[in-house]
Amino acid sequence: MNKSIALALGLILSVVFIPAQTFDKMAPQGFDVERKESPHGKIDTITYESKTVGTQRRALVYTPPGFKKKIQYPVLYLLHGIGGDEKEWFRNGTPQIILDNLYAQGKLTPMIVVLPNGRAMKDDRAIGDIMSKDKVEAFATFEKDLLNDLIPFIEKKYPVKKERENRAIAGLSMGGGQTLNFGLENIDKFAWVGGFSSAPNTKESQELLPEPTKANELKLLWISCGDQDRLMPFSRRTSDYLAQNNIPHIFYVEPGGHDFKVWKNDLYLFSQLLFKNIDQQAISAQLRSE
Template identity: 75%
Template sequence: MNRSIILTVTFMLSGVLFSAQTSDKQAPQGFDVENPTISHGKIDTVQYVSKTVGTTRKALIYTAPGFKKGNKYPVLYLLHGIGGDEKEWFNQGKPNVILDNLYAQGKLQPMIVVLPNGRAMKNDRATGNIMAPDKVEAFTTFEKDLLNDLIPFVEKKYPVKKDRESRALAGLSMGGGQTQNFAFGNIDKFAWLGAFSSAPNTKEPDKLLPNPQDALKLKLIFISCGDADGLMPFSKRTSDYLKKNKIPHIFYIEPGGHDFKVWKNDLYIFSQLLFKPVNKSQFSNFTVLGTPEATNIRNTQYPKILPDGRVMFKIKAPEAQKVQIDLEKKDALKKESDSFWIGTTDPQSGSFHYYSLLIDGVAVADPSSETFYGMGRYASGIDIPFEGDDFML
């Protein structure tokens, strides 16, 4: 057989917490493009006195279209990454445009969005060595600035609701780590958590939540990451810990890396879930991609395991006439392009499974996986975790 037939395999097991439902789980084209025919919110720069830092600090505040001082609004605090400041989201993420468009479609609860500078130090600009120890430490110090200075300022200056169920915290990268650290550490202050592509500043799960059941007090835990993001382990380890302790949450794995294409999509999805009744049993209705299987070779992205045990393959076999996966039963793949075949199996039981590719009826091992002796011959293998299995950690 021509070896070009056997090339790349993409394998996915779907089931972190979602099923294949894509209509409103991925931002549509144009979601971040300004629409001149609709009403627009307003972005203001504000200054507040920070006793924590000992100086006056800046933040941006977005008020929704139709904002009225006589109403009371919930608040989303939206945090930036290690190389940004209070303008990073505004300049690169277009939150005002994304939210304006969602308001026009009737998909959002009216809210105020605060874009602070998460680097709590006197010279809080993202200049020089952004990885310098004092600048990194300033992201930790921001917890005090947020709780003791910024939130009181917002609640004094703006018509906002002051209960924990009316406060959400979300952020990207370094801000995603801050979000997990601050929200899990102050469940009496926040009820909504959105951690996008969390960075290494994220505390280890047992330090984030020494008493995991405390997380049940949160209305929503939304953890997301691009499937090609090298920081995936920091998001996954939190999700694994929550899953092991039976804490309902969304673990949204999406196509992409560590960039605003991913984070804008995250904001689009997360914002629609805020300050509304939450049906945690529906957390499984999110489209996800998988994480690479432990038996993959050469750092290949596939096979991938997803929590419900479904398996999707994507095989590069340009000369094949028929491609099947032999995993418990034979599943035919559909040709997607001139080179690739795709398909999804039924959920598999939690255990070790042998599998083979069938290329025009010939059984071959998956070149992206380690090889094992099983099925009376050499075959590929995948270990699907079962509930309570520490493998997930």
């Protein structure tokens, strides 16, 4: 075979197969350990006016290593669980370290990550009876706060791309339910949706997505849950509905329960797919393989 033809064929095959081969099913050891020699992103606390709640609210914002104000970035909104607040991911999930390490390996599209408080009420602290009616309802109210107050604030303060193709939402547990509820009800606002171990606040499938084919507009629909998690039925219910309606999505069942070991792994995998041209079917097949 002519050497030039062989070289060209090798390049084509590498483009087709390398992305699948290098997509880990599980985060490698040390993925969440800080490497001082690597460039670091920055975490800031911001305060925004919430007309929905009628008060000033806080969120954390992660900007990537090498962040430049002259460059526009896509945005991921990353939501916490029922017992957390805007600092839960930061304290227990160390997203800044996970993402820093992925950037150092060249595995991420540069993005801004917003960590909001998903309990949209005047006293939004995770104290007292976190299951009380008003606090649970506040997680549903957050949809208006997110769409009408937080996103416009971020898009005014930070150099971000404003098209739906450049906006992602993901979350764990209660935040996973919020993610599926908000993301699938607002496909005109989000093109990338990731529910990690979604909680019982996840709406019934027909209410969640009454027009299933609408979800074909998503770039990525990710649903994951630990195989020992008692909340598995809520993720499986949604995935089954999507499968019955031939909606492309990734349903990833991973080892573990309802904890940050699982959710950190989810973030490690999910973040690598964002804002890229991906084949959900191929990735899903790989994650299901032994």
